[in-house]
Amino acid sequence: MRIRKSVYALDTDDDTLEWYRQAVDAMSQKPVEDPTSWYYMGAVHGNPFNGVPTGAQGFWDQCAHASWFFLSWHRMYLGAFEAMVAKTVEELGGPSEWALPYWNYSQDPTEEPRARFLPEAFRDSTLADGTPNALFSQRFAVTNGDFGLDDSIVTLDALNADSFSDPNDPTENFGGLPPALNPFSNSSGRLEMRPHNVIHTSIGGFMQDPRTAAFDPIFWLHHCNIDRLWEVWRRADPTHVEPVEPVWRTGTQFAMHDADGLPFTFNSEQTLDTTKVLHGYVYDEPPATPPLPPTIITPEAVFVSDPELVGRSSEPVRLVDAVTEATVELAAPTESSFLQASLPDPVKVMLVLENVRAAGVAADFRVLVSRASSDETVEAGVLATFGIARASDPDRDHGGTGLTQAYDITFAAETLGLKQEAAPMISVRFERITRPTEALTEAPAAMAEILGATSSPQDAEVEVERIALYFR
Amino acid sequence: MRQGALRFNSVRALAHILLGACAIAWCILWLAPPMTDVGHWIAMLPAMMAPLILPLARKAIARVYARERGPVLQGFLFGYVLCWLLAGVPAILIIKLLHALAGPFAAPLAFALAALWHVTPARARxxxxxxxxxxxxxxxxxxxxxLGLRQGMLCIQSCGPLMVASMTTHSLAPMLLVTLLLLAESNSHRLPPAQRIATLILVIGLLPAPHPHKMEHAYDPPHQTDRSFAQQKSAVSPGA
Known part of the structure; x- marks a missing residue:
């Protein structure tokens, strides 16, 4: 059984990353049409090339973002990639049980001071002997692997989610929402939103765009960590279970190739036991216990109420400046009294950014809320834009609806004046998140073709169709 | 009672209304005597489209204030239905043309054209x-x-050719299969491969299972409908 270990827990003389580098190098030499090649596997996530080779139809360009298949699809994708790398490592004379390491950027820095820094093996474009480093990629040109990953980026708040997929509450979904029959079906799950999306956008370069993300070798260590966090969540509480709907479990099939390049299909149910995902694997550490889940929602509320719109912005909001302010007007007095009457009960206040669109790679924004005419602001969360161009494209799965992101701001109800009789409006402030640098490193020469594909706008304008306040 | 609870009931009520209309429409299509093309088109709309519009209508009312849900639902459904009713005029003309051109092969031809439409990028979008x-x-x-008109237009672009093909048969089995196909597609994570859908459409078009009461009508010019039905009725139950 393969054991996936933390990249920073590897012994100093451990050669896991060296074998990874050599395998990536060897896989990069294979033609793109080979299902076990580096380029083919990268394109399974997103296709930056012009066209699709014969036989790759249905295999390329599959990544399931802003969807409840996000975790299960990526688990098998990692498994298939790991099997291919392991086979290559063996062919190169390496160990037979090679396993992907994971990058636990959320580890307490007092425990592991390097946790938030890109592992060293990935940082330099060349090796000591001057040859190209296959683990290098185009990223923000930071020093010492410091991408500015602060607490708000590496937060494990997602582990507090009560449900894998709660159709009545877009803030309470660990793993995402079903595509149909749901008012907020273009929302990401909480783990996908943070830390997954914001790590992608914080690293920059290839990682910032779903079409090129899997061509950066750090992508696989990042997703290995996300996969581990799913395992942590599902083992933390017996109520943490995946959707029971057949359309999630067995009704939706995906196709990939195994280490021998042979095609296979799978469904989400087949990914639930990690020891049975292809060759099987486990993680090195016992699953951590997440913080206690919030207790403000009664079971009655979960099953009885849908989110209730109580306030909305009047016009779309364009995020063009470093700071953008917008207001959300609350509903007429009838609904205000509902607010007043209901807040003492166990209810929730949600800020929802609806149908957020952009035409290219965009910045992330910190979302702050305050009571109008008050200086006291509270942070609602981060608007992560990874994958936004795809979600805004009418020709892709979301049909151009963009992304919807929901934040639980119940904790700020008092500050926002929602418990008082009159709270006519609240202010929402978007602060563009600044990176340590936004200059990009040179892409490896072998990636020239892919680099050409990343020429979509790098700082695209983001538009929020509506900011809404929901209540439940 | 909290308004949240009322809202949940309103969603359930919406489902009851639309799915109820759908069920009644299927009963009419099954039990009623052969209808004119206009009547058939009107009955087909709730039968085939109500389950498809349900999630969108729910989304529409979930994103407005409670006091706005009634007007928004009415306006949305009115626009959507109006769109489809107006689309009935060219649809019926196309059906007549297909019958005139292809006679008994009108239905397979209509399904073949619909299958062709389904492999185009415009249909996928x-x-x-x-x-x-x-x-x-x-x-x-x-x-x-x-918004309902806009949504209706998109739906016509997406499903219109299949609706026309279904009506060309005047038969329940293809209509039911087409409805199930469209429902499965709208509930899927991503659009199934277009070639696979097109193949299924071609197969449905070749199904030789029209409704027994309406078989003659399916391949007869529309003006013969009444006579055919009268002849059929007298043949089946001469004493009636």
């Missing part, structure tokens, strides 16, 4: 766009009507 709300409703009936 319309289908993806029609599975979500084109935009958020503003909260008034006039805006909701415009």
């Amino acid at each position: 319309a289908a993806k766009m029609s599975h979500g709300l084109a935009r958020l409703p503003r909260g008034d009936a006039a805006d909701a009507t415009r």
